Amino acid sequence: MSAVIVVHGGAWSIPEHLAEASVDGVKAAARAGSSVLLGGGSALDAVEAAVRALEDNSVFNAGHGATLNIDGEVELDAIIMDGRTLACGAVSSVKNIANPVTLARAVMEKTEHVMLTGRGANQFAESVGVAAVPPEALVSEYERKEWQKHKTYVTGVEEDFSSRWAHDTVGAVAVDRAGNVACATSTGGIRNKMVGRVGDSPVIGCGGYADNSIGAVSCTGHGESILKVTLARLILSHVEQGKSVEESSRLSLQHMADRVRGSGGSIAVSPSGEWAATFTTTRMAWAAVDQEGLWYGLDPNDRFQETLSQ
Template structure:
């Protein structure tokens, strides 16, 4: 870590020392300094050294590796909260393990999101909701804050882990977003293994679509419905992650099955850089969730980072912009954010949003506003 901080240390401690040494060599120091002046000067220098050491220590602490994830914002009923909380906790731990072993932030983001895509409790990957024709059309994106490279896929079928295909688009194509059949062709050409046609359509997803078609304006989470009759898969946004690695480099990602009962070919915010997710090492990283059309119109992730650019910290930026979107459109959303200094912003306007993060040995998690549970992580 020392080479990384050497310029900072030189800035704090080197300039004054070099100047005084040069002045002394030239004989420019005043010889008439009294003993009290010397003591006063040494005290000032000592205070400055202590203060600067504290500043450096604070920066080092904030730039510890961290993985922050969300499991989608929405009207999540009590009976689904434990399973969703368990999933986001596992995702944060898995992503942090990558960083702990020296991996990059983009690798941590991909790993964390794959954990959530592999859990049918989430609206992503194997748990994706269906379009109106009964098909899974998934969206995903991933971005690197150091270079601003990005990749995304939209309306892809038979892809169990869209986040990995999005990463492949970023790394192996000249494009930032591929759609539908074009994305499928790209996957085959790059030996990405596709699932059997229709194999990602689950019984729970079919039941949710049937319920939607009977009453498009109905609430599938209503407590008036018996628990046994409620579908296990509900349209609760996307899954996302933000990570900062040992070098202070940030990456973000997002994956979703989209809106339940959406028109075939619909594109939401999740695959679009600057809307569903964005990052820049000079500012921070954001991954959002909520009503995709509203988020797209509002460019939610970019607006949050702009607030940070204008001097807001991560909690303020996240809260201010989401409240503004709610006021303007009367639609809900949620976001997770890590600033370049390591500040964390977690906020939503929907009833609930499961989230979790690990930094150091502590795992933090919650689902209701104001909730921040802590426990010792199995990865240290």
């Protein structure tokens, strides 16, 4: 069985000055995840590696470069899920962890819980040796300037995710050579969000879901809308009914638009290696590596291909 990884850098109206860097970033993350898979690593290892690469890239709204809440602080959310066992770990409202996806994995592997939040998540991080960083180290100069420009939170869904100043989530899904699937999603949330606001990203079945019997999904977009329709699990429910991952993604995103006026995107992969990257926002940076090479896109109908260097 061939291994596949798909990553996204967020579904929103990505401005031209961030377009090239966004595409380069998702391509690099896909290569990082693919390298793990080609080395015999698990889907779980691959999605963690890919999302860590995105968290470390200040172009994206996760880890370094995350958006700021109304008080000008970073609050990070992340989830990771193993489709083989349905084991899952998540963290929310974490302020000083550079790679929350790795902390989420520690929650999955070293506790009996699924999600830890805020102070408790940070206490747990310290207890298992996940290093803290100064909160200001996660704030990019670009994000600080954008936060100063837009100190009033805009509540309209269309304004949020079709505007030039919205920013969004990162994620990855993968299937390894053994047929195991996994997902991971990480975000800084919505700029100028209320303190303590948590969106879909760390919530199982919403920001992500993985099950070896169906597939894996990572979602991006307006968190409150995604929560209302449990988007990740909705996509996989269509797959269970025999639809392709692409059709399942498209139908579910359309349902979210029809029911709650929500826009966003998703990436999905099946245990057989079928994959899709779908979005209803103006743009979504995505990349995938399968047996045919590296694929990537930004605008609707984009599907460019590169040969992977050996």
